[in-house]
Amino acid sequence: xxxxxxxxxxxxxxxxxxxxxxxxxxxxxxxxxxxxxxxxxxxxxxxxxxxxxxxxxxxxxxxxxxxxxxxxxxxxxxxxxxxxxxxxxxxxxxxxxxxxxxxxxxxxxxxxxxxxxxxxxxxxxxxxxxxxxxxxxxxxxxxxxxxxxxxxxxxxxxxxxxxxxxxxxxxxxxxxxxxxxxxxxxxxxxxxxxxxxxxxxxxxxxxxxxxxxxxxxx
Amino acid sequence: xxxxxxxxxxxxxxxxxxxxxxxxxxxxxxxxxxxxxxxxxxxxxxxxxxxxxxxxxxxxxxxxxxxxxxxxxxxxxxxxxxxxxxxxxxx
Numbered sequence: 001x002x003x004x005x006x007x008x009x010x011x012x013x014x015x016x017x018x019x020x021x022x023x024x025x026x027x028x029x030x031x032x033x034x035x036x037x038x039x040x041x042x043x044x045x046x047x048x049x050x051x052x053x054x055x056x057x058x059x060x061x062x063x064x065x066x067x068x069x070x071x072x073x074x075x076x077x078x079x080x081x082x083x084x085x086x087x088x089x090x091x092x093x094x095x096x097x098x099x100x101x102x103x104x105x106x107x108x109x110x111x112x113x114x115x116x117x118x119x120x121x122x123x124x125x126x127x128x129x130x131x132x133x134x135x136x137x138x139x140x141x142x143x144x145x146x147x148x149x150x151x152x153x154x155x156x157x158x159x160x161x162x163x164x165x166x167x168x169x170x171x172x173x174x175x176x177x178x179x180x181x182x183x184x185x186x187x188x189x190x191x192x193x194x195x196x197x198x199x200x201x202x203x204x205x206x207x208x209x210x211x212x213x214x215x216x217x218x
Numbered sequence: 219x220x221x222x223x224x225x226x227x228x229x230x231x232x233x234x235x236x237x238x239x240x241x242x243x244x245x246x247x248x249x250x251x252x253x254x255x256x257x258x259x260x261x262x263x264x265x266x267x268x269x270x271x272x273x274x275x276x277x278x279x280x281x282x283x284x285x286x287x288x289x290x291x292x293x294x295x296x297x298x299x300x301x302x303x304x305x306x307x308x309x
Contacts (some may be wrong), residue, residue, distance in 0.1 A: 007239060048269045111272070119268035127276035134284050202281055206288065 043183025044116040052121065053187045057176040061165060064157045064194055071154055071201045075146075080209035082143055093139045104132035112195050116184060122157075122191035126198025133203030144204050144211045154204070157197030161190050224264060230257045244293075248286045255279025 035055060039045055042054035052060050108129035115121030136142035144150055164186055165176050173179065178186050204211070234257060238250040255278040262271035 003239065007236070046269075115269075119272060121269060124269065124272040124276060127273060127281065131276055131280045131284075134281065202277070206281070206284060208285075208288065208292075 041180075041183065043178060043185075043187050046115060046117055046119065046121070048119070049115050049121050049187065053190060054178065054183060057165075057190075061158075061161045061176070064161055064197065067198065067201050068155060068158050071204055074205050074208065075210040078209040080207050080211055082145070082212045090139060093135070094141075097135060097139050097141065101132050101136060104128060108132075108195065108199070112191055113188075115191065116187060122194040123198060126195040127202060129195070129199035130202030130206075133199060134206045137203070137206060142203070144200075144207060146211050146213050150200065150204070150211075153196050153200040155197070157190075157194035160193035164190055220264075227257060227261050227264065231261065244290055245287075248283065248290060251286065252279050252283035255283065 035051065036047060039047060039050050042050040044050040044054060108125040111120040111125035111128060112122055113120075115124070133142055137144075168177050168179075169175055171179060231254065234250050234254040238247050238254055241247040241250065255274060259271045259275035259279065262268070262274055
């Protein structure tokens, strides 16, 4: 009974939204033309990347912080003791991984690089590599260990982003106001660190809890 | 021609969403949710939001699906433990 009520409510909400979109409550306009005109100075030809990392870079900084909060919350749920790799039960997965994992890494790096001109970017590349990490975990080839390197990778995105933001402040401009001509390289730097963080965060989240420490735990 | 594709995609969304919610077999429901994510990615492409489509396919379909399947497996394991304990106590 409850399920039927909720589905009716969901359908009503959907109908209202559909009517709103077709009746054009939302008017195109605002700053679209100005945003598109300044893409070269923003440092990216892909308007989505320009908005994410240049015009609204502060929001993306907070988003990367939210990802760190998310993995901290997942880690606070429980400890996940390391299990014996049971990859021997899945020979096909191993064969697939040998082919796919290098391609996944290359594709993720490609998405990161091409994100400034074409659809792509840090989140997409990071999520793709995280998918590869999940597959490797299923095979037993990737066991996240709570150690210096994992934690460094998890915070790298936020650290670099905050560092760039502090740098722009120190250089006399406003927060995340990239200096002339350096916008695209700074965007690439931020996105590069973000890819590592996003991939490790999403990959570690699959574990469902905090992994064991490295070799220093008895 | 593309209008036909759009209609098919929209219909698939509704059918898959309903199926994911209404299916009593949880595994089938999760599979329908994963498929919903992939169809949603195609919808994003048709709406010319390719960046969103990439993210939806990777996170909404791939990672969420993997997480749900993993949770389902642990749920089944807990249920089996509980049933086993109850049988042991009753017997």
